[in-house]
Amino acid sequence: MNISRRYFLKNGGIAMLGMASLPSFLQRAVAATAAPNKKKMVVLFQRGAMDGLNVVVPFAEPNYYQLRPTIAIPEPRRGGEDAAIDLDGFFGLHPSLQPLQPLFQNGQLAIVQAVGSPDPTRSHFDAQDFMESGTPGMKATEDGWLNRALQSIPEEKQSPFRAVAFGPYLPRTLEGSVPAVAIPDLKQFKMYGPEQTVEGGFEAMYAQTVDQALRGVGHETFEAIDQLKKINPDAYQPENGSQYPRSRFGQSLQEIAELFKADIGLEVAFLDSGGWDHHVNEGGVQGQLSNLLRDLGQGIAAFHQDMGDRMGDVVFVSMSEFGRTAHENGNRGTDHGHANCMFLMGGDIKGGKVYTRWPGMNEDQLYQGRDLAVTTDYRSVLGEIMTKHLGGRNLNAVFPGFANDPRQFLDLIKS
Numbered sequence: 035m036n037i038s039r040r041y042f043l044k045n046g047g048i049a050m051l052g053m054a055s056l057p058s059f060l061q062r063a064v065a066a067t068a069a070p071n072k073k074k075m076v077v078l079f080q081r082g083a084m085d086g087l088n089v090v091v092p093f094a095e096p097n098y099y100q101l102r103p104t105i106a107i108p109e110p111r112r113g114g115e116d117a118a119i120d121l122d123g124f125f126g127l128h129p130s131l132q133p134l135q136p137l138f139q140n141g142q143l144a145i146v147q148a149v150g151s152p153d154p155t156r157s158h159f160d161a162q163d164f165m166e167s168g169t170p171g172m173k174a175t176e177d178g179w180l181n182r183a184l185q186s187i188p189e190e191k192q193s194p195f196r197a198v199a200f201g202p203y204l205p206r207t208l209e210g211s212v213p214a215v216a217i218p219d220l221k222q223f224k225m226y227g228p229e230q231t232v233e234g235g236f237e238a239m240y241a242q243t244v245d246q247a248l249r250g251v252g253h254e255t256f257e258a259i260d261q262l263k264k265i266n267p268d269a270y271q272p273e274n275g276s277q278y279p280r281s282r283f284g285q286s287l288q289e290i291a292e293l294f295k296a297d298i299g300l301e302v303a304f305l306d307s308g309g310w311d312h313h314v315n316e317g318g319v320q321g322q323l324s325n326l327l328r329d330l331g332q333g334i335a336a337f338h339q340d341m342g343d344r345m346g347d348v349v350f351v352s353m354s355e356f357g358r359t360a361h362e363n364g365n366r367g368t369d370h371g372h373a374n375c376m377f378l379m380g381g382d383i384k385g386g387k388v389y390t391r392w393p394g395m396n397e398d399q400l401y402q403g404r405d406l407a408v409t410t411d412y413r414s415v416l417g418e419i420m421t422k423h424l425g426g427r428n429l430n431a432v433f434p435g436f437a438n439d440p441r442q443f444l445d446l447i448k449s
Contacts, residue, residue: 080354082310086375097395130327133335147390156370161355166206181210193299200286276339346381372405422447
């Protein structure tokens with residue numbers, strides 16, 4: 035495979051600023067460390083459309099049980115392990131998320147309910163694309179909202195690992211002009227650019243490059259990459275007695291914690307999880323959804339415990355492309371819906387509360403007569419994190435075409 039110098043510089047896992055400025059960039063990259071109290075962010079994308087109504091259960095909404103006769107989560111007064119965990123007298127957590135209950139009670143976890151994209155599509159592909167680009171309804175957007183967010187926050191001492199996706203490819207969210215890399219597995223240490231897969235990582239890309247000028251500085255480039263190679267994932271010991279689940283999701287969270295602690299300049303971490311599309315046999319207290327939620331709850335709780343006091347500088351946020359129908363279907367599952375819920379965790383979060391403009395679940399209150407209505411645009415949630423936590427100032431560049439009105443913020447973040 036012949037990879038041109040221009041393509042490597044523009045589209046490779048580490049974007050360069052140009053040959054003239056390369057030596058100074060590399061010097062900064064090699065020396066880059068996270069500044070004290072540098073704010074960080076972890077973004078989780080749950081692909082497949084999680085059923086937010088069975089995750090954050092509106093048990094005080096009578097129609098919830100009428101619409102879901104076989105898969106509804108019992109209300110907390112039933113007690114025991116087969117009932118929702120009461121959060122505020124109206125909403126409850128699915129019992130498989132029990133590890134998150136202490137975080138909520140201690141004010142370290144918040145939930146946003148009836149949140150999502152205003153676009154009406156029920157296509158997984160389109161909905162994910164719109165949510166990750168940050169421009170619902172527009173397919174022509176070239177970059178992702180998270181990359182634009184980093185563009186709006188100038189970084190003087192920029193590390194090549196400022197933005198990392200934990201998976202085999204660079205997600206739509208991180209595509210753009212700010213350098214970003216994808217790491218499938220720290221133990222194997224292979225990296226991939228946004229539009230290609232190269233066995234052996236950057237060394238293979240370097241070896242295949244025919245441009246002699248690039249070869250002339252390649253070894254310096256790999257000196258920067260060697261920062262990451264010095265980390266020994268096999269020797270990593272999670273702190274504070276935390277135990278991550280033995281899943282790909284748990285492994286990714288552990289690797290994020292490891293890189294944050296390694297001080298190599300990581301500011302934004304992205305990971306995703308799949309399998310949330312339950313049209314058949316979704317289950318209630320037990321079943322497919324329950325199994326995924328058990329992994330989710332254990333992983334998030336372990337990450338929080340492992341990070342300890344460092345969590346004060348981190349905000350974790352989750353999202354899914356859309357929710358599920360309010361009605362269960364004839365296969366004891368749910369179909370593609372509209373509104374969903376988001377989890378937020380970290381030192382700057384005003385936790386211990388379910389934030390919502392609850393739309394209700396009467397037939398005349400459901401979106402298109404079938405779905406929980408979106409009353410909070412997901413961009414308002416992310417916009418508040420951008421401005422109050424990461425320090426971004428230009429939300430119109432991050433979410434073009436959106437009102438970006440701070441008066442629509444839910445007051446999730448401490449000033």
